Amino acid sequence: MATIWSDRRVGELSHTPTGRTPDPVRSRFQQDYDRLLFSTPVRRLSDKTQVWPMDANDGVRTRLTHSHEVANLARSIGTRVHSSKPELFLGADLHQVIQPMLSAIGLAHDLGNPPFGHQGETAIGRWFELRKSWIFTNHHNGGPELPVAIPDDLHAEFIKFDGNPQTLRLVTKLQTNIAHLGLDLTSATLAAAIKYPVCAGNRDKQNPIAKKCGYFEAERALVNELRIETGLAEGQRHTLTWIMEACDDIAYSVLDVDDAMKKGVISPDDVLASLLADVTTSTHVAVAKAQTKFREVEAAGRRPELARDIKIGYLRAYFIEALIDHASDGFVAAREAISSFSHRTPLMDDSTLCEKLKSLAQQHAFSNPGVLRMEARGAEAIEGLMTAFWDAIHDRAPEDFDDILARRSGAKSKYVFALISQNYLEDASRAASAGGIAASVRYRELRLLTDMLSGMTDTFAIKLWEELKGMQ
Known part of the structure; x- marks a missing residue:
């Protein structure tokens, strides 16, 4: 039976439910929070901008402190509402379900944000906007048409790049797992983490909960499974x-x-x-x-x-x-x-x-002015890094076009390509069997590009760009 409080994990959704021995100490939602807390993306938030990029003042917030504070506030509100109106949560236990779920989604809500915060999102989107005349349809600028172009309704995934759908991708696919399940979180936690419950083609600027894309085409099949399990439909938010x-x-x-x-x-x-x-x-x-x-x-x-x-x-x-x-x-x-x-x-x-x-x-x-100066520096770094990594991702012989892991042609491309996380490369290769547009080479190339850039910290992005500039 579908329920928005389902504690079935992603790895269990394609199987018939079987009996399991519950953990006598921690609920699965408490385990979700623990898995997130000890994950690499959470640690990276300590070097990602909240407002003041790369600030020397240790008392100023980073995305990590911001995320912990959001988790704390969410738990407080959940507790306050449950104490007066427990029926609003349809029988869900405060300590085993409500509090740990709110802590988990509060901690995770910014994991997909690129370096330099919202300005980083803007810089990534602008890079695609400047190349939209060819990057979705042609091999290269002025080059032949792609065998499979990216449909118009998916262009927004890149031109309007947003950290929210990247968060879902990060915790369900890009973290290493023996069964390719990311952190293998519960259905309810993942559903609640989707802030904008619509795909790129269903965005609606007049609707506050649908004004942005909430999941990428690459995760459509997963989101469909989550919706079957939780009973939520397109456009419906978790409580x-x-x-x-x-x-x-x-x-x-x-x-x-x-x-x-x-x-x-x-x-x-x-x-x-x-x-x-x-x-x-x-x-x-x-x-x-x-x-x-x-x-x-x-x-x-x-x-x-x-x-x-x-x-x-x-x-x-x-x-x-x-x-x-x-x-x-x-x-x-x-x-x-x-x-x-x-x-x-x-x-x-x-x-x-x-x-x-x-x-x-x-x-x-x-x-x-200090914030704007660092944002400008960050935007320059992202622009340069996007170009460098795109050149490396795309630099392979024409006969190897379908093999995204094929040998790079140039020396610099070989070096830059070697910097890409093995997690991301594996997903880009495996997605070839996903079916649909998400399996096309160009879509996988662009997802690999945004995976790499959004996963960087502020300091790493600046240092790497300074290094790559010196190689030009």
Whole structure:
């Protein structure tokens, strides 16, 4: 029977269910979290940008700290909702199912992001956009047509490259496993990790949960199996995905501003003043609490440096508390629409506090000259690396076109191709038997290219580009 709480693993979906001895200590969802926590992609997040690329300040967040915070917030909201409305989770156990699932999808939600965050996604997409006149249809620029071109509806997988579908690909295929199952996570965890439950051809800019591609054509067969197992259909989100999305918004709004304050780009007094000056947030209870505490801090006569840090702590605590309350209340209020898969609006979209904090982050963090300078440097590195790896992937004799692992022709191509992870190469070769467009040589070449680039850390990308530039 299909259930959104299915704990059957990917490797079990093609087999008739058999009796198994449950782990007396950990549920399969707790095992999912453990598998993710100890995986290589999670460790790589420590050198991937949240806001401040390659920052020397150890107190500033990376994608790793951001992901742990999202996992923590998600678990908190799940616990809060379950304590008041357990029926919303259809009998799923809080400790064995809800909490570990939310922890797992919170930890995993950014695993597919390339170096330099969203700017990295943009740089990858731009590389394809500049070559769209031939790369999907021809052997090379001005060259003969491909035997199998990539259909128009799949171009968005590359031109609008996004880390979300790359996450699904990473944990289900690109991690080594004796049976080629990635981390072999449960059906429910994987379904809940799909933020946008549509393929590239079904994107809808007017629908917040379908505005981006949520899985690649390469994973279509897997997603179909997950849907049979969980009962979810195209365009239908898992219940817990709403909570994970809200926590990403909370972390982005509060904690990116928190980092800007820690770096001295904006002071906590400036943040409070901006909130008090805005009619949409001036009377918010969290703002009032912070204002009262600021007066107490100033009356305590602490040194300015210490008073600043104490104020930052109060802002962080009160804002997170207020937004967790908002998300929890919103989830409960939308329970019927969420259960019937008719809900469309993210839980934090009607939070004036969240929106104001996001605007402050955009103004003082994302638009900071230091951030923009490093993003420009990162974009240059990605552009150059994409070209170098494409040249290496495509550089083989015409008679070897169908063999993606064939010997490279040039010396530089041989070196660059040798840098590609064996995991990625194996998947690119095995996918030839997948059937459909995903088995075509060009599709597999482009997936291999994006697999390699998105898997890099910020530091690795910069250092490798500096090295390859010297070989030109």
